Amino acid sequence: RRVHGVARVTIGQPLLSVRGRDQHVKHMLEAFRRAKMKFPGRQKIVPSKNYGFTKFTREQYEIYRADGHVVPDGVNCKYVADHGPLKNWMRAQTVLAME
Helix, strand or coil, X not given: CCCCCCCCCCCCCCCCXXXXXXXXXXXXXXXXXXXXXXXXXXXXXXXXXXXXXXXCEHHHHHHHHHHCCEEEECCEEEECCXXXXXXXXXXXXXXXXXX
């Protein structure tokens, strides 16, 4: 059994990911710039266009949130479609009304 192993990563695979407010972006980029020096090889810092760890862009998230299609669910969110059982839609509407 090996005591000290290494992580096997492929080219283009994300090594680190962080989520923060827009006002802290410059500090996060500086932290990643310093952290990339700890890894061998060339590392790129790529800010995401998505909102948080969701699959929606910032513009999509704002539109869906205003329309009630996105419901917060802890640290992530759920997408509520226009079709499906009526009781699921009513449950989502009560959650939105409580906010």
